[in-house]
Amino acid sequence: MRHNKHHASLGVTVEHRRAMMSNLAAALITHGRIQTTLAKAKALRPFIEKVITKAKKAAGKAERKDAIHLRRLALSDVRDETAVTKLFNETVKEFANRPGGYTRIYKLGQQRLGDAAELALIEFVKAEDVGYTKSKGKRAAKGKKPKVAPAESAPAATTETVTAAPDAPAAQA
Numbered sequence: 001m002r003h004n005k006h007h008a009s010l011g012v013t014v015e016h017r018r019a020m021m022s023n024l025a026a027a028l029i030t031h032g033r034i035q036t037t038l039a040k041a042k043a044l045r046p047f048i049e050k051v052i053t054k055a056k057k058a059a060g061k062a063e064r065k066d067a068i069h070l071r072r073l074a075l076s077d078v079r080d081e082t083a084v085t086k087l088f089n090e091t092v093k094e095f096a097n098r099p100g101g102y103t104r105i106y107k108l109g110q111q112r113l114g115d116a117a118e119l120a121l122i123e124f125v126k127a128e129d130v131g132y133t134k135s136k137g138k139r140a141a142k143g144k145k146p147k148v149a150p151a152e153s154a155p156a157a158t159t160e161t162v163t164a165a166p167d168a169p170a171a172q173a
Contacts, residue, residue, distance in 0.1 A: 008043050019079075021047045026080035028103075029087050033123030037112070041105045041120040051077050052102045055092040094127040101125060 010017055020040070025048045027034050036044070051074050058070035075084050095102050108119040125131065 007046075008039060010039060010043060017043075022077065022079045025051060025078045026083040028122060028124070029078070029080075029083040029091060033121060035108070035119060035121050038105075038107060038118040038120040041122040044122060045103050045105065047077070049100065049102050051087070052092065052095055053100075055088050056095060058088060059092050059096070091124070094124070096127075098125070098127065101131065 010020070012020065021044060024034065024036065024040060024044045028044065028048055054070045054074045058067040058074075061067045061070070071084065071088055074087070075081065078084055078087075102125060104123055104125050106121040106123075108121060110119060111117060112119055
């Protein structure tokens with residue numbers, strides 16, 4: 001049974017997965033963007049966004065002990081002290097006004113030669129990037145003209161009916 005399955009296992013043990021997510025997160029924090037497989041990028045996104053949220057909460061805390069606690073929680077996830085220091089001191093300032101969606105995944109067209117895995121690029125979203133806006137609904141068709149209210153200047157409708165168009169192809173038997 002698949003009870004309590006909240007994330008992809010990526011074909012490795014739990015310990016290996018935690019170490020892999022920690023290493024990928026440290027590389028993402030250090031470099032700002034990394035290339036990996038699509039499955040790993042999709043698994044990394046919620047992992048790193050939770051760590052960034054801890055950093056944002058720590059920046060907003062008034063007492064130092066609360067900020068240290070959140071830093072230690074982040075350090076238990078991302079086991080690279082220099083990456084966590086960079087995240088808490090520098091990178092978190094970019095996300096101060098952003099309510100979420102700190103990362104972006106681009107699917108790359110090529111596949112890896114060795115195992116034909118789909119490749120992806122995961123990167124941090126810049127502070128000034130507004131992203132995509134969701135559509136409000138259907139758009140008006142380009143070819144249609146807006147309906148004009150009946151006015152006195154409109155010509156009267158004719159009663160002629162057209163039986164067949166001259167361009168229409170003949171029916172085949």
